[in-house]
Amino acid sequence: MSSSTPETVAAATRYLDAITQGLADALAEDEHVVLIGIDVGAGGGIFAATRGLHERFGPERVLDTPISEMGYVGAAVGAAMTGLRPIVEIMFMDFVTVCLDPIVNQAAKLPYMTAGALSVPIVFRTQTGAGRSAGAQHSQSLEVMFAHVPGLKVVMPATVTDAHDLLLDSVRDPNPVLFIENRRLYGMRGELDQDPLPLGRARIARAGDEVTVVTWGQSLRECLAAADRSEVSLEVLDLRSLVPLDIETVLESVSRTGRLLVVHEAVQDFGAGAEIAARVADELFDELLTPVRRLGAPAVPMPFSPLLERSLLPNADAIAEAATSLRKEG
Amino acid sequence: MSSSTPETVAAATRYLDAITQGLADALAEDEHVVLIGIDVGAGGGIFAATRGLHERFGPERVLDTPISEMGYVGAAVGAAMTGLRPIVEIMFMDFVTVCLDPIVNQAAKLPYMTAGALSVPIVFRTQTGAGRSAGAQHSQSLEVMFAHVPGLKVVMPATVTDAHDLLLDSVRDPNPVLFIENRRLYGMRGELDQDPLPLGRARIARAGDEVTVVTWGQSLRECLAAADRSEVSLEVLDLRSLVPLDIETVLESVSRTGRLLVVHEAVQDFGAGAEIAARVADELFDELLTPVRRLGAPAVPMPFSPLLERSLLPNADAIAEAATSLRKEG
Amino acid sequence: MRAQSADGRPATDGLSPVQRFERMALIRSFELKVSELYRDGDIPGFVHTSLGQEAVAVGVCGRLARDDYVATTHRGHGHCLAKGADPGAMMAELFAKGTGLCHGKGGSMHVADPGHGILGANAIVGASIPIAVGAGLSSRLLGQDRVSVAFFGEGSVNQGAFHEAANLAAIWDLPVLFVCENNLYAEFTDSSRMSRVPSVTARCAAYGIEAHEVDGNDVAAVSEAVDDALGRCRSGSGPILLEAHTYRWQGHYEGDAQPYKPEAEVTNWKARDPLVLERGRLVVAGEATAEDLDAAVRGAEDIVERAVSDARQADDPDPMEAYADVLINA
Amino acid sequence: MRAQSADGRPATDGLSPVQRFERMALIRSFELKVSELYRDGDIPGFVHTSLGQEAVAVGVCGRLARDDYVATTHRGHGHCLAKGADPGAMMAELFAKGTGLCHGKGGSMHVADPGHGILGANAIVGASIPIAVGAGLSSRLLGQDRVSVAFFGEGSVNQGAFHEAANLAAIWDLPVLFVCENNLYAEFTDSSRMSRVPSVTARCAAYGIEAHEVDGNDVAAVSEAVDDALGRCRSGSGPILLEAHTYRWQGHYEGDAQPYKPEAEVTNWKARDPLVLERGRLVVAGEATAEDLDAAVRGAEDIVERAVSDARQADDPDPMEAYADVLINA
Numbered sequence A, B: 001m002s003s004s005t006p007e008t009v010a011a012a013t014r015y016l017d018a019i020t021q022g023l024a025d026a027l028a029e030d031e032h033v034v035l036i037g038i039d040v041g042a043g044g045g046i047f048a049a050t051r052g053l054h055e056r057f058g059p060e061r062v063l064d065t066p067i068s069e070m071g072y073v074g075a076a077v078g079a080a081m082t083g084l085r086p087i088v089e090i091m092f093m094d095f096v097t098v099c100l101d102p103i104v105n106q107a108a109k110l111p112y113m114t115a116g117a118l119s120v121p122i123v124f125r126t127q128t129g130a131g132r133s134a135g136a137q138h139s140q141s142l143e144v145m146f147a148h149v150p151g152l153k154v155v156m157p158a159t160v161t162d163a164h165d166l167l168l169d170s171v172r173d174p175n176p177v178l179f180i181e182n183r184r185l186y187g188m189r190g191e192l193d194q195d196p197l198p199l200g201r202a203r204i205a206r207a208g209d210e211v212t213v214v215t216w217g218q219s220l221r222e223c224l225a226a227a228d229r230s231e232v233s234l235e236v237l238d239l240r241s242l243v244p245l246d247i248e249t250v251l252e253s254v255s256r257t258g259r260l261l262v263v264h265e266a267v268q269d270f271g272a273g274a275e276i277a278a279r280v281a282d283e284l285f286d287e288l289l290t291p292v293r294r295l296g297a298p299a300v301p302m303p304f305s306p307l308l309e310r311s312l313l314p315n316a317d318a319i320a321e322a323a324t325s326l327r328k329e330g
Numbered sequence C, D: 001m002r003a004q005s006a007d008g009r010p011a012t013d014g015l016s017p018v019q020r021f022e023r024m025a026l027i028r029s030f031e032l033k034v035s036e037l038y039r040d041g042d043i044p045g046f047v048h049t050s051l052g053q054e055a056v057a058v059g060v061c062g063r064l065a066r067d068d069y070v071a072t073t074h075r076g077h078g079h080c081l082a083k084g085a086d087p088g089a090m091m092a093e094l095f096a097k098g099t100g101l102c103h104g105k106g107g108s109m110h111v112a113d114p115g116h117g118i119l120g121a122n123a124i125v126g127a128s129i130p131i132a133v134g135a136g137l138s139s140r141l142l143g144q145d146r147v148s149v150a151f152f153g154e155g156s157v158n159q160g161a162f163h164e165a166a167n168l169a170a171i172w173d174l175p176v177l178f179v180c181e182n183n184l185y186a187e188f189t190d191s192s193r194m195s196r197v198p199s200v201t202a203r204c205a206a207y208g209i210e211a212h213e214v215d216g217n218d219v220a221a222v223s224e225a226v227d228d229a230l231g232r233c234r235s236g237s238g239p240i241l242l243e244a245h246t247y248r249w250q251g252h253y254e255g256d257a258q259p260y261k262p263e264a265e266v267t268n269w270k271a272r273d274p275l276v277l278e279r280g281r282l283v284v285a286g287e288a289t290a291e292d293l294d295a296a297v298r299g300a301e302d303i304v305e306r307a308v309s310d311a312r313q314a315d316d317p318d319p320m321e322a323y324a325d326v327l328i329n330a
Ligand SMILES: Cc1ncc(C[n+]2csc(CCOP(=O)(O)OP(=O)(O)O)c2C)c(N)n1
Pocket: A038, A067, A069, A091, A095, A098, C074, C075, C123, C124, C125, C152, C153, C154, C155, C156, C157, C183, C185, C186, C187, C248, C252
């Protein structure tokens, strides 16, 4: 946990509580920080992530909005340009489709278009997470859309400590940051680090020497489970952010293992995994023992049926199998 | 030109005229086809692409809208669900940020979510094209955002005949199609094919045997110019559509040349080129003589300055250089 | 053969007062059962019931022809049942079974039944409004006399999609009936706090759209207002809005404990139970006896019981359904 | 030291009537020159001039303090000059030079000058409205008494962004002055065809926002209306809208031949040239002599000439500027 944070958090904290704590710490350490979103105030958020903050920090710091994402996300960008440091919530990642402009055309570009005269220190806080029958319009992982747009950082915490630490780092960052939680992880428990890894660095979540597995978000759990059960030795890297992309850590690992599997919950086709695969296949052309493989969701919308949905998401078995087959190939 | 098209088009047609002709043919051949957009009617479109259509087909077939993209694109989707075949214009591709929902969450998903009970035969017609100092909010090539979303076809005509033929194919397609023109090509002249290549097939724009260059949109011209001046023999493939992706034609070519360069105007990082690179590097791991390389714009918004802008776009020189260096590597 | 409504429109589905009661009883039973099943974990995903709002659904849809269109929201079960969707196929959909209306791929938030003119529930607040307007456009341009109904909550009026779509329907004089169910809340938020003008009727003046308020718990009043409006809609004079004042009995979603609602408010509204009110009216007017109506309620309960037991026994969707209906073969 | 405006606000920048005339003359000269330069190919990109609308820019900005905010549109030159941006740095920006306000990276559609409270022109119709609302939020939450002005055209009122942002400013009682320049056209479209309620003032009733119409060609009338409004905005009672009736002399963009405008309309509006009107008023009222005003016009022309010759001689941006200001170092 950050040294400037006064609060202590109980051991075995839930990911959701780590988010709440991160928000509270951000609000406490800088009076320019405000929370803005639908039902983030008195209601405490539909996942209870902001519970208690309205009471503690008051309605001038924690602002409920109408169902007007284009309006309030745009206003948050304007507020960030003029002295506030808003954390603005987009309830489900799928809803970026109604408020993409302030993120992609405004926040991401204004510092550049004004040659740095304006800055936009803002956190767009959202969550994704397929696997709960939320249907095709509430299950999308669209991180590649944002990683592709210059001027945005894209952060995807996969652990409890990162839920807290990366959130605080994001708020302190002078750039617009898209902070993507995963609601499947909200109930997960873990410890908060005393000495957090900064934003921009990948973490070796499990050391190994035969196949490097690069992932982020909820897929990390599946990858770790695969590492547990696989006879192949997997080195699991949690990317933590897509922008900045810590390609050095990835290259260092793959140059040791000679094999790479990229795993993500998002659709595989034209997904963020392709960038990592393309970079590594290029830069380690002579070192790679086997082709770089990717494992993402197939190119279909997420179905409602839990059975169908489960059949589409990369799970520990599929990951272990892909790793084994890579190991066998060369 | 399609056989069902009554009109004939003069030789050495402009790309822009081929679009107009494609729209006219579509309106003429199917009375369910309507055009919808800002100033597409009496005004004839800000690039004159719809000139004359309002007069010829009347205000019930060619509909001017208020500046309400979310409303009219959404309405066009609703119309496509109920018997019309709308061609709806989004004036600049950058404006998808104000109307992404009807494209990504509605049109792309409704057929799936309803198990095929609904279909959405619609063409989202838009244009992009950096290189004319249009600034960061009028210059983006965002095709990867759509190629990543299951349920959409993504078409990018790079030639005069494709401007016409692929447009007609898109209108006849039972699926939602994002049709992305390039305004830098509007003045380009060329011939209309008698026997058009169907949507979904890549075209070998130039045969060669040392380096395969895969591209689409305005970059095709640069690639062909590079092929002209390069001592290396380039095989240039015009992908024509990202979805469907004609990976077979790409694999066939690269398995002959052993080398691949992917070129696009969009930002390279997390761009569509990464998917093609990753696929080929995986499937032709043993055949590739050199790493797959990509050439796209660097991760910066497009600056206004023509000088700066030019320095960022992949041009014939850079393409030729990249090809030469690939040839030298192995 | 077909019954004629006041405006000469064939109204096969125009319900008699007793049929309306039956339909309301069906929705009531269905929603009560769904709430119970959700609590017990039999139904996955998110579920939003329409308990307390039955008179709006039936008052409106009871006056529509089978081929009139309806587009609705996350809270759409009642509208679908009132419009004629099969309760068995709907229940099977909520159970994510292969026999469901959408083969288990849509779920509660995406039930659709184009055969009954139901263009679907929708999980994006505001998104179905432009879709309904588009259906109205089809009707007008194809020379049909179908009306298109958009159901939405008062909270969604703050979305840009409402603003743009309402304006569009008005300038194009489309046969669209906007039905705003003002149930006082949007999620945990008292909607009157989210606009200085809580009256949706008053806000319609901005579009030049005729708007009327109606007691949404009085099915006869709603029917009458709708009859009036439909005639005008079909005559070509453009859209009309009805603001139906009603109340959401349950939480926003199943599982919401609703701490934000004053107890007296709940009590007062429950005292105006639309089924009880209509029962009283029918009996007093001599249109039905208490026994008839008890039988109607038992009939509804039977239908729902059968729907549940059929759904339980039905097969899961075929695993290949996960891959079907993404893109239709051209 | 500082002059005080009626409401006690320090108004260093509050312009006297003669200064207002000077400022209008500056805008007139600037825009005429820009039009000429664009025609001659000296200025790249898209350019939209504000000829004919000078009185709105000066009437509004002439009453603002330096630290009050302004956010504007594609047609923003006049607003920036009126708010105090340096004409030399602006012209250099339009020339895409390194000495430009944005180092040549923004251009006509993105001029910004935060030192004068100018949050930027914007190329996305409607996008600057929420940004201005956000600046108003900063002002309120940071306890400042700055007012935030959103300039926009009547065409953008049909965008969802306007609807959402206006409602938000109203419920949050923000110190925002909405200034709608109703110049009758949006691109090639007569805006009165795009809403049944062409009066923007009337449409404000939907938000409970006080709105007034003003003769936008009468700088004194605009000033007076603004003075009135500013006091109320700063008092905490929330936003106010002014609808300034005016006329766009030139085409939508430079190069547009405007076939869609009736000749008499153009003649009538040009007869109400805001500079001629104000000149007459000043002379009649004895506030200035014709000679004074001629001198003012010559002064403005000199400033613009100098701006042009400086811009011509200025250096292009450093090539490395293309890569700067994308992400700020954390
Ligand atoms: C674009 C978008 N924003 C937010 C949500 C989350 N959400 C779902 S329902 C709802 C409230 C809708 O309120 P109202 O329109 O009054 O309908 P009601 O639930 O009362 O029927 C919200 C905010 C969403 N689904 N889509």
